[in-house]
Amino acid sequence: MEVALITVGDELLAGDTVNTNANWLAAELSDRGVAVTRILSVPDDRAVVAEHVGAYADAFDAVIVTGGIGGTPDDVTMEAVADAFDRDLAPTDLTREAVERRLAEIRERIPDSDVDVDVEAEAAIPTGSRPLLNDPGLAPGCVIEGVYVMPGIPEELRAMFESVADEFAGDRRSRFLYTVEPESDIVPALEAAGERFDVAVGCYPDREAEHNRLKVTATDERALDEATAWLLANVDASETPVHRDWGDE
Known part of the structure; x- marks a missing residue:
């Protein structure tokens, strides 16, 4: 099994953030006998992310994309992945419920917090994709045509990867x-x-x-x-x- 990693974020390319996600994923996959044959960092640019996701999806058995999901203006990864496969973005019942549940937990833990989240946008994933819930965080990930979209926050990434880790296996x-x-x-x-x-x-x-x-x-x-x-x-x-x-x- 050959896998490519795409890490998304201007902060990675500027050297503001150390790319620990790529290192951790490569080690985890290698331990499972998987060959990681590409690691690419790209900016928070929707067209650039879409281009490389589409190309890598055709070239490798699986692609893991990390970072750039959520509700801030530079979070363009989910839209880019949808573009790569000519899909729309829409929430599912599962992702909507998960986001609402997580928001309720945050408000209960921090009653004075002013959490203003567009639930429909936060829960949206490419149509036809499989949701991956983000238990430690908020924004869900997804799997579509061999592309696994996951958060960039290390704690959230690791928890989400563990939920699908058994889908990665090789003989190396x-x-x-x-x-x-x-x-x-x-x-x-x-x-x-x-x-x-x-x-x-x-x-x-x-x-x-x-x-x-x-x-x-x-x-x-x-x-x-x-x-x-x-x-x-x-x-x-x-x-x-x-x-x-x-x-x-």
């Missing part, structure tokens, strides 16, 4: 090895392992931990086992983190 598996050998010294072995066992091998230096982390990825469990064993035999590596011994230098 990874193993990690650790070595203090210089990266340049182990390149031939990494290339040989990749070619010999048809696996992907990455090397990621960790300056703070003072080791290189090797990641071996494959869709075939046997190939993964054999490649890992071969690397352990041909590289001074360990399956547990190691640190460089500076005692003799």
Whole structure:
């Protein structure tokens, strides 16, 4: 299963907000064996969002779009997704009831709050889409033709993703090895392992931990086992983190 992530928000492109959602989603999906092959950040521009949603929906098994849903002027994601599939926006009974219930909870918790929300607009999703309720928040998400639309607020995103997490599964598996050998010294072995066992091998230096982390990825469990064993035999590596011994230098 190949998935693309689209994170929406001017604040991401300006560097005002760290894109923790993309990092979290990529890790969650990878843990489920899913290949995340694109991560794209786009501005709060309805036409731009619609263009990329439509293109990615055709190219990938699923697309997760985060951010830009709600009632502020720059929240254009839901409209853009509707545009991408030539749909109208309309609330469903389920999303309307969820928004009304959440507003009632807010008013009960904060009696003096002046909450003025257009329920019909807040609850609107593309016609024909499947609603995704936002238990910690207000604006619902949805699923339409393999595109999952979710909030940008991390707490809300994570809760909503958990409600559909079982819909994401793949056969990619990874193993990690650790070595203090210089990266340049182990390149031939990494290339040989990749070619010999048809696996992907990455090397990621960790300056703070003072080791290189090797990641071996494959869709075939046997190939993964054999490649890992071969690397352990041909590289001074360990399956547990190691640190460089500076005692003799």
